Amino acid sequence: xxxxxxxxxxxEEAKExxxxxxxxxxxxxxxxxxxxxAYNRVIFEDIYSQIDFPxxxxxxxxxxxxxxxxxxxxxxxxxxxxxxxDFLEAGSITEKEVENGKAIEISTGAAMxxxxxxxxxxxxxxxxxxxxxxxxxxxxxxxxxxxxxDTEKGKLILKKGDVLTPGRIGVxxxxxxxxxxxxxxxxxxxxxxxxELINPGEELTYGKIYDVNGNMIKxxxxxxxxxxxxxxxxxxxxxxxxxxxxxxxxECDVLICSGGTSAGLGDMIxxxxxxxxxxxxxxxxxxxxxxxxxxxxxxxxxxxLPGNPVSAIMIFDVFVKPIVAKLAGRSYEFxxxxxxxxxxxxxxxxxxxxxxxxxxxxxENIEPIFKDSGAIFSLSTADGYVKVPKSVELxxxxxxxxxxxxx
Amino acid sequence: xxxxxxxxxxxEEAKExxxxxxxxxxxxxxxxxxxxxAYNRVIFEDIYSQIDFPxxxxxxxxxxxxxxxxxxxxxxxxxxxxxxxDFLEAGSITEKEVENGKAIEISTGAAMxxxxxxxxxxxxxxxxxxxxxxxxxxxxxxxxxxxxxDTEKGKLILKKGDVLTPGRIGVxxxxxxxxxxxxxxxxxxxxxxxxELINPGEELTYGKIYDVNGNMIKxxxxxxxxxxxxxxxxxxxxxxxxxxxxxxxxECDVLICSGGTSAGLGDMIxxxxxxxxxxxxxxxxxxxxxxxxxxxxxxxxxxxLPGNPVSAIMIFDVFVKPIVAKLAGRSYEFxxxxxxxxxxxxxxxxxxxxxxxxxxxxxENIEPIFKDSGAIFSLSTADGYVKVPKSVELxxxxxxxxxxxxx
Numbered sequence: 001x002x003x004x005x006x007x008x009x010x011x012e013e014a015k016e017x018x019x020x021x022x023x024x025x026x027x028x029x030x031x032x033x034x035x036x037x038a039y040n041r042v043i044f045e046d047i048y049s050q051i052d053f054p055x056x057x058x059x060x061x062x063x064x065x066x067x068x069x070x071x072x073x074x075x076x077x078x079x080x081x082x083x084x085x086d087f088l089e090a091g092s093i094t095e096k097e098v099e100n101g102k103a104i105e106i107s108t109g110a111a112m113x114x115x116x117x118x119x120x121x122x123x124x125x126x127x128x129x130x131x132x133x134x135x136x137x138x139x140x141x142x143x144x145x146x147x148x149x150d151t152e153k154g155k156l157i158l159k160k161g162d163v164l165t166p167g168r169i170g171v172x173x174x175x176x177x178x179x180x181x182x183x184x185x186x187x188x189x190x191x192x193x194x195x196e197l198i199n200p201g202e203e204l205t206y207g208k209i210y211d212v213n214g215n216m217i218k219x220x221x222x223x224x225x226x227x228x229x230x231x232x233x234x235x236x237x238x239x240x241x242x243x244x245x246x247x248x249x250x251e252c253d254v255l256i257c258s259g260g261t262s263a264g265l266g267d268m269i270x271x272x273x274x275x276x277x278x279x280x281x282x283x284x285x286x287x288x289x290x291x292x293x294x295x296x297x298x299x300x301x302x303x304x305l306p307g308n309p310v311s312a313i314m315i316f317d318v319f320v321k322p323i324v325a326k327l328a329g330r331s332y333e334f335x336x337x338x339x340x341x342x343x344x345x346x347x348x349x350x351x352x353x354x355x356x357x358x359x360x361x362x363x364e365n366i367e368p369i370f371k372d373s374g375a376i377f378s379l380s381t382a383d384g385y386v387k388v389p390k391s392v393e394l395x396x397x398x399x400x401x402x403x404x405x406x407x
Numbered sequence: 408x409x410x411x412x413x414x415x416x417x418x419e420e421a422k423e424x425x426x427x428x429x430x431x432x433x434x435x436x437x438x439x440x441x442x443x444x445a446y447n448r449v450i451f452e453d454i455y456s457q458i459d460f461p462x463x464x465x466x467x468x469x470x471x472x473x474x475x476x477x478x479x480x481x482x483x484x485x486x487x488x489x490x491x492x493d494f495l496e497a498g499s500i501t502e503k504e505v506e507n508g509k510a511i512e513i514s515t516g517a518a519m520x521x522x523x524x525x526x527x528x529x530x531x532x533x534x535x536x537x538x539x540x541x542x543x544x545x546x547x548x549x550x551x552x553x554x555x556x557d558t559e560k561g562k563l564i565l566k567k568g569d570v571l572t573p574g575r576i577g578v579x580x581x582x583x584x585x586x587x588x589x590x591x592x593x594x595x596x597x598x599x600x601x602x603e604l605i606n607p608g609e610e611l612t613y614g615k616i617y618d619v620n621g622n623m624i625k626x627x628x629x630x631x632x633x634x635x636x637x638x639x640x641x642x643x644x645x646x647x648x649x650x651x652x653x654x655x656x657x658e659c660d661v662l663i664c665s666g667g668t669s670a671g672l673g674d675m676i677x678x679x680x681x682x683x684x685x686x687x688x689x690x691x692x693x694x695x696x697x698x699x700x701x702x703x704x705x706x707x708x709x710x711x712l713p714g715n716p717v718s719a720i721m722i723f724d725v726f727v728k729p730i731v732a733k734l735a736g737r738s739y740e741f742x743x744x745x746x747x748x749x750x751x752x753x754x755x756x757x758x759x760x761x762x763x764x765x766x767x768x769x770x771e772n773i774e775p776i777f778k779d780s781g782a783i784f785s786l787s788t789a790d791g792y793v794k795v796p797k798s799v800e801l802x803x804x805x806x807x808x809x810x811x812x813x814x
Contacts, residue, residue, distance in 0.1 A: 035622060039630065040630070053783065053784070089643070090614075091602030092603075093614045109714065110603070111613060145782075150783060157784065166630065166720060167623070167787055167789055169623050170619045170623035170783055170786050171783055171786060173607065173617055174616070174617055174619045174716070176617040178607040195496060195499065196496075196497035200442065200583050204583060206463060206500055207498055207499060207500045208462075209581070211580065212577045212581045214580075215442055215443045216577035217573070219445070219576045222447075223573065230443060313573060313577065375552075376577055377557050379574030379577050380569075380575050406573070
């Protein structure tokens with residue numbers, strides 16, 4: 001009993017190995033989706049405008065389209081009177097041309113009629129039956145958005161990696177895009193393992209516990225931009241583990257197992273990887289979560305997380321989520337989720353192992369959550385974690401620290 | 408032409424009216440969903456633990472379960488030797504009892520066997536064939552998580568309004584919940600209106616523009632937690648507007664129209680509401696977005712937003728999104744999205760009207776985006792807006808301001 005860790009790594013070393021394996025085996029894929037489903041997806045390639053916007057000289061206000069020179073000198077006392085020859089609503093066009101002495105009544109959003117170069121707002125006009133008194137002098141271009149003034153055709157409008165906010169979706173819609181090429185969501189499978197695990201709805205007999213990691217990691221994968229599936233619980237049996245892993249790898253880009261890493265099953269996953277592929281990391285010198293496995297089978301990641309839920313989600317967040325997010329086009333978001341604040345209580349840490357301490361953020365206070373690592377309830381209040389380097393034995397209350405946020 | 412604003416309101420007054428109408432006509436609804444689909448949903452009622460957790464005294468480490476008194480005084484030089492009577496894996500149980508002089512080998516996560524009160528980690532044991540040398544004295548309870556030590560049955564574990572993060576989902580999973588009662592997503596319909604609007608894929612003839620608001624507002628509703636549908640473009644025709652609004656109200660909790668508010672169509676929506684229900688706000692004294700309508704038909708909100716996309720999304724964000732979010736159980740999130748920073752350029756503002764100025768956030772710099780309100784491309788860079796009160800004519804560069812973030 002007890003696992004022999006043959007390829008134990010320092011935290012940074014493990015990250016590097018995972019990053020190198022990612023570069024070697026993975027290339028983000030794209031898919032073309034309907035613009036109406038594009039919210040919060042990530043743009044896969046630079047997008048250039050395909051039309052001038054606005055696509056025509058456009059009236060910005062309700063009023064009268066005129067030749068601006070006809071209004072020069074106009075005032076409330078000395079209005080200029082013009083003949084109204086048409087009424088132009090948004091979406092309509094007219095064959096008529098505005099000549100000197102003429103005006104066309106116009107709605108916001110309508111295309112400017114030929115001959116006119118300005119719109120006098122309705123507030124500065126007195127309309128009669130067939131004529132209008134212009135009460136204010138207009139400069140050329142007044143209340144007109146010139147064709148292409150917002151953007152010209154062929155201009156870079158959105159960049160690869162931009163997340164599609166409502167505003168950016170609006171920009172694409174204005175250009176008439178029906179679809180948009182986005183990062184395809186990586187397909188990631190999650191498997192829980194352990195003879196002690198049962199599914200919700202099953203009877204809780206003595207010695208059993210409900211599986212947590214399966215659907216918890218699944219939901220965390222969703223937040224990383226993946227299409228995630230919980231593939232179920234596997235028992236501590238070599239053939240079952242091997243078959244489940246092989247089937248999982250057929251349908252997923254990445255496979256994440258958790259559980260049983262200290263005793264039998266951890267070895268079993270390791271042995272299965274040894275048989276079907278290669279183990280690259282076996283054990284990371286961190287607390288919690290030392291028993292972590294990173295392997296490659298059929299050019300795909302297979303990750304073994306600790307069975308303890310708090311350790312599992314922490315290891316997932318630190319080592320696995322960034323690569324899944326990167327495959328989903330989201331690497332950038334994960335670099336900036338750091339908050340600085342003051343530690344409210346002293347943290348003790350084992351020398352020689354990097355420690356990740358769960359914390360709760362309260363304004364500028366960063367409060368460590370001390371519980372043994374089996375305490376699942378700490379997860380309902382934890383906002384993130386603080387890293388304690390392996391050479392540091394304690395960080396005192398009041399010291400400034402950086403907290404890495406979950407999600 | 409030109410709309411007569413009969414019920415024009417100040418910004419705060421409009422918010423109050425909307426809030427009162429919300430309280431009068433709306434009650435958040437719940438639905439029971441599978442825990443595996445619960446990521447990012449909002450809990451509808453307080454949740455109490457239904458089992459003790461852990462559900463039994465649990466070994467926290469691999470090692471040997473013993474009566475702690477049998478180890479008192481043990482050291483590397485003076486080990487205590489105990490007979491090993493069984494091996495207990497996680498998920499297994501044994502009928503055997505640990506008596507004085509006996510030990511049971513045990514895996515992390517296994518239920519403690521009867522009679523044992525401590526686990527000595529494998530690192531402090533020397534295992535022989537049928538016996539074990541204990542090299543370190545153990546205190547009662549060592550490496551054991553007592554039944555109910557993490558939480559006791561009947562304890563409040565999650566509160567109404569809590570958003571289901573992966574960690575909180577983990578907490579529910581540990582308790583064996585198969586489903587969870589969450590806020591039902593409000594169903595919100597979006598209709599665009601205007602003769603100038605066309606759908607993507609249609610030919611862009613002179614004077615027409617692609618509809619932006621429909622799918623843009625739809626995606627912003629998604630971010631507010633709604634189930635949103637774009638119901639299409641309606642032409643500037645009284646009967647079409649009336650029928651579209653009536654059909655939309657049948658299938659949605661809230662209906663949002665946009666467009667044509669300055670000229671004919673805005674009046675038309677107002678007239679339709681007058682015929683079918685009641686107009687409560689017609690015009691808000693703000694810039695941009697004065698022509699805004701808030702009405703009630705059949706006890707449901709019908710909102711008329713300006714046609715201009717920048718105005719539409721701003722009005723939506725300030726006045727409509729908070730109530731949709733509240734109906735979705737998300738009010739809290741929308742109160743805290745405020746960032747303080749230094750204005751990089753002077754903002755001029757019309758006196759007598761509250762102004763919402765689009766801004767871009769760059770660290771602690773808040774940079775106003777100056778473009779006429781038709782400039783859809785400003786939305787691709789805008790992070791939020793700064794409010795300029797109606798009595799303020801300018802805010803100078805360098806002044807500290809608060810920016811309200813779009814999602």
